[in-house]
Amino acid sequence: MFFLFLATLPMTINTNVVFPIQLPRQVEHWSRPDSAQTITAQTIFDYMDGAGELYLGFRFDSLQVVEYTAEGSYNLLVEIYYMQESDDAFGLLSLDLDGERIDWGAAPEASSPSALYGAGLLRLWAGPVYARVMAFQETETARRAVLELGRVIAAQCRSARPPKLIQMVQPLFTNAPLKYFRSHLVLNSIFYLASQNILDLDLSVEGVYAHEGQMKVLLLHYPEARRAAAAAQFFLQSYLPDHQSARCGGFYPLESGYCACFHAGVYLILLFDCPDIDSGRQWVQTIECRLRTGDRL
Template sequence: MSHTRQAPAGSPAPPEARAATLSLPETVDGWSRPTALRRIEAAGIFDYMDGAGELYVAYRFDHLDVTEYASPDQGEILVELYWMQTSDDAYGLLSGDWGGEPVALKEPVPAPGPRALYGAGLLRIWSDDLYARVLATRESDAARRAVLALGRAIVTGRRDPPPPRLATSLPQTAAELTLRPDSVCFLRSHLVLNSAYFVSQRDILSLGPSVEAVAARYGNARLVLVRYPHARAARLALEKFRTAYLPETRAGATGSAKIEDGWAGFGLSGRGLALAFEAPDRETAASLIAAAVQAIETLEASHE
């Protein structure tokens, strides 16, 4: 892995990095924008996009800058710059959907990728503490070129921290099952978890801004790996989950049960909690949980 100008992913970008911000061109090909960007603070996100603002707030959202490039005859290009508190949060937003064509906006390409995905006129970018959407209202070759040019302008000179360690710690295989990389979703909120994999209408895992979690798929089985701020929080969360979801299991650090859609189980280690869902049998559930617990123990041992 060759990281370019890497910095810790979970820590906020230094103020100078943010102040340097990015330099959006005033014109790109046949499109031009107003001089000033429109600023939407956290408190105003729901006015800007009622019903979608929760997604950004579910990560640690700071503010949004918006501008629109207009063209006399080629439609508009909307640029939304979601400034998050950390790179991990911006990564989380991109990880909600790994679909689209990976595009390289920098040379050399920061690894691991992808960090930018294009599809049907929409470019989505994770760049340090920034998640950006660049959307052409009318897709065309010219619009694609302009969108990618704007993407390059957005990432130029910015840091490329690695993905969240929790996400890259996931076991690649467990039992006979292999991790589906396109299913890895980093999250902090049960709303996002439910969007990736519905567990419960209520937050029965005590997720929140200080919690890191990742949901992933192994064949048809699912793994949810959560890291709490401290071990007590993890123990309490497990008890809440077990009571609400797997009451047929006994209290303890591990457990599993056959339920309506397969085998489900849990494993607790320190401040880490691993949950398996829809495993085909008890052994697979146990293997998945054991591999995840080992991954989080390795992560904890590295003091990251």
């Protein structure tokens, strides 16, 4: 490749999560400045306005930004998001799985690094790192440079598996990619549920969104069974106010199919737009079975 050399960028990332990624001084004909910009949770809104909520919706640690420049060419932007756990970096990539899958042959199937490329933008999950490497104008040279920067980032991160919750239920949803989230803002960006946080989501709760045909499934994992139970009650009161006796395990006909909420230990399984009760029950039983066999129940 076209690196002159690798050097650690001077920066002050306050994290024990991962060592600072080393980026090349030059890739193709682009070169980077000596210093990187470091963004924290306190400064992320200054950097990207409301987009910062997306990253704070996961367990965000810090962000390293480097812009490569070259005379006569548009810049390359490298954003390396250091998340507290690999699950969070996975979640960011899972929100949009469209794109050309890039395989560096470094990890087994369904493990990190996992990268998707499209129109000049590479999105990458590599252990606790989520990265965006973007060419402001896509050319063959820019594509090579973007992919090479991605490869360099991925090579410095440990391999990781998807979140355990995803691993449990992924085999059930072979036709639909699963999305992993922790915040109600992020949930609303993939499946608009409610203006308020009626499922008591926060960074301590894991969520998986899937759909099967017209039916949408939310699987939520709370830190305590008591909290899951309380969240279920609040959801039923808030979402089904016209069904006064709504309870966990019941199926309620709404504007577009049935809605149901099942509570199982630290888990909630919610179905929306379910076409019929029998298939809905079958789905819930299958999901519960997967959680049981995975020793999650």
